[in-house]
Amino acid sequence: MLIETLFMFLKVFVVGGAICVIAQILINYTKITAGKILVYFLLAGALLQAVGVYQYIVDFAGAGATVPISGFGYLLADGAIKGAKNSLFEAITGGITSAGMGITAAIIFGYVFSLVFKSKSKRN
Amino acid sequence: MKTSKEFTNENYLDYVKHIAPKTKQKRTIFHAFWVGGLICSIGQGFRMALESVFNLKGDELSAYVSMIMIFLGAFLTGLGVYDRIGKYAGGGSIVPITGFANSVVSPAMEFKTEGYVYGTAAKMFVVAGPIIVFGIASSVLIGLIYFVGYRIF
Amino acid sequence: MKRTIFFNNKPKIIGCSAVAGPKESSGSIKDYIQIKLLDDMFGEKTFEKAETKMLFSAIKDCFFSAKKSESEVDAIISGDLLNQIIASTFSARNFSCGYVGVYNACATFTEALTLGAMMIDGGYFNNVVCATSSHFSSAERQYRYPLELGSTRPPQSQWTVTGAGASLISRNGEGPKIISATIGKVVDFGVLDANNMGAAMAAAAANTILTHFIDCKITNNEYDLIVTGDLGTLGSRIVKDLLWEKGFDIEKQHVDCGELIYSIKEDEYQGGSGAGCSSVVFNSYLMDKLKKKKLNKILLVATGALLSSVSSQQGESIPSIAHAVAVES
Structure with missing residues (x-):
């Protein structure tokens, strides 16, 4: 049990780290800005799920695949695909339904924390 | 009138590129790897905890995990810590969902001086807006393709 | 075509002052800076207000160092990096002298000095203040990203100086x-x-x-x-x-x-x-x-x-x- 858990964490660490390394390589070798990196990874996650690949990565690495922004894309695509089975309505709303928690959390926490905290100037 | 392109002096640009300081590739990649891995591992920790304590599963579980990670990202941004992590880790802290939270909270805080409606609320998505736009657009597209696919095949 | 001007009357710089933020005040020229700030907010609520106050203080201190009163100064020529050079205009509204707003990004200071020297040398004015300011935090927002965004700075990047400087040019008096x-x-x-x-x-x-x-x-x-x-x-x-x-x-x-x-x-x-x-x-x-x-x-x-x-x-x-x-x- 303990060994299984540790092995799981190792998988999470390596897969999660590897996804971030791809982003870092893009930053180093191209002039892509942080905002665009996020968009590309999100689209990559959604696309990989659309062709049915990302699910395997999620099953293999758990949070290592869901915590990176590509996991957010996976969630959106997954919701849409599941909804498409039922009706046109759910095909359209399925994505945002399953990603709703993330977007809501970002808006609510974002607004609350921006009220509480202030931008600090940097010394370095 | 000449355009920007016509002013381009290739020789000069080559020369600048040649003498410009290079990013320390290996070091930044190593930093991105371990910080990115660590953030995902923290997510996994919450995943396992929620799984065993509240018995959550599937989409619900992922949703709560991302909520917690977004909370942490937003909180660390508020404290002024996340930009430090970002400077060190680069891609390692941009790509995890905490980086998404950071990209929402940082402009919201920055533009607070311009008011709570047109400052904080309106500028909240200057960096993260495209993520929502492309995310939802792609999910609708995928949904429609699958919808048609399921009906035909 | 003529791009170089020779000043026959040689306008003198009789007063000068520099205000600098905490980071600049601990740098290699720290012993020479007249007004050193411990906090780059300068007691103000926003970075823009802080920049305005820095520029105001530099101009004020420049009067003092030249031993001139506000009424003796004919014009202030100043510029900064904010949209519509608001740090300059908002600091200038505190003075009774004339105001000329200039912008050439980071070259604004020598632009102001050149124009000031021309006004003096031409005999139109007796005393002119030339000043510019910039602030790391306000410029960062103007040109790049929000401060708290966790982005990396590439090795070619520079750090915007938090500070303001002013020179008083005069037809008479002692100075460079x-x-x-x-x-x-x-x-x-x-x-x-x-x-x-x-x-x-x-x-x-x-x-x-x-x-x-x-x-x-x-x-x-x-x-x-x-x-x-x-x-x-x-x-x-x-x-x-x-x-x-x-x-x-x-x-x-x-x-x-x-x-x-x-x-x-x-x-x-x-x-x-x-x-x-x-x-x-x-x-x-x-x-x-x-x-x-x-x-x-x-x-x-x-x-x-x-x-x-x-x-x-x-x-x-x-x-x-x-x-x-x-x-x-």
């Missing part, structure tokens, strides 16, 4: 004299990277310095120091290379305000930048050396990258400018 000035030309070699402004501005600096040498029929040996504004380490190397190519080796005389202002350790990478960079260094360190006659003749070449966040987003290259002012002790 402005002897000539060369107006810059907008130069564009097609540099696209907004993080590498040193490379864009070096071309303009080389153009202006070269024109100055040719117009004055002098060489680099004429000056004790050739001070560029904010080229940074990379830009400095480029300007030296470009001038060397044209037969002027300025290696010995050249110094860059951006390189000078910080004790560069890590995060500033190339050094300081911003409209405040050259004006802080000139009004503290260089003026002190000129007054004490440790330096006899210097050429101050402030350099500016004339981009906006809109032009970079639209994929335009970065046009640059440099104005040169020769000062003699």
Whole structure:
């Protein structure tokens, strides 16, 4: 049990780290800005799920695949695909339904924390 | 009138590129790897905890995990810590969902001086807006393709 | 075509003052800065207000150092990096003197000095204040990302100086004299990277310095120091290379305000930048050396990258400018 858990964490660490390394390589070798990196990874996650690949990565690495922004894309695509089975309505709303928690959390926490905290100037 | 392109002096640009300081590739990649891995591992920790304590599963579980990670990202941004992590880790802290939270909270805080409606609320998505736009657009597209696919095949 | 002006009446710089933020005040010119801030908010609520107050304090202290009252000063010529140069206009509303707002990005300070010297030399005005300011946090938002965004700074990037500087030029009195000035030309070699402004501005600096040498029929040996504004380490190397190519080796005389202002350790990478960079260094360190006659003749070449966040987003290259002012002790 303990060994299984540790092995799981190792998988999470390596897969999660590897996804971030791809982003870092893009930053180093191209002039892509942080905002665009996020968009590309999100689209990559959604696309990989659309062709049915990302699910395997999620099953293999758990949070290592869901915590990176590509996991957010996976969630959106997954919701849409599941909804498409039922009706046109759910095909359209399925994505945002399953990603709703993330977007809501970002808006609510974002607004609350921006009220509480202030931008600090940097010394370095 | 000449355009920007016509002013381009290739020789000069080559020369600048040649003498410009290079990013320390290996070091930044190593930093991105371990910080990115660590953030995902923290997510996994919450995943396992929620799984065993509240018995959550599937989409619900992922949703709560991302909520917690977004909370942490937003909180660390508020404290002024996340930009430090970002400077060190680069891609390692941009790509995890905490980086998404950071990209929402940082402009919201920055533009607070311009008011709570047109400052904080309106500028909240200057960096993260495209993520929502492309995310939802792609999910609708995928949904429609699958919808048609399921009906035909 | 004529780009160099020789001032017959030699306007004198009779007062100077520099206000600098905490980071600048602990750098290599810390002993020369007149007003050092412990907090870059300067007791204000926003960074923009803080910048306005810095510029106001620099101008006020400049009056004091020149022993002139506000009513004796005819005009204030100032500029900064904020949209619609609000730091300048909002600080100027506190004074009863006339106001001329100027903008040439980081080259604004020598632009203001040149215009001020022309007004004095032409006999129109007796006392004119030339001032500029910049603030790291307000510029960061203006040109780049929100402060708290966890982005990495590439190694070509520079650090905007938090500071303001003001010089009072007068027809009479004692002080270093402005002897000539060369107006810059907008130069564009097609540099696209907004993080590498040193490379864009070096071309303009080389153009202006070269024109100055040719117009004055002098060489680099004429000056004790050739001070560029904010080229940074990379830009400095480029300007030296470009001038060397044209037969002027300025290696010995050249110094860059951006390189000078910080004790560069890590995060500033190339050094300081911003409209405040050259004006802080000139009004503290260089003026002190000129007054004490440790330096006899210097050429101050402030350099500016004339981009906006809109032009970079639209994929335009970065046009640059440099104005040169020769000062003699």
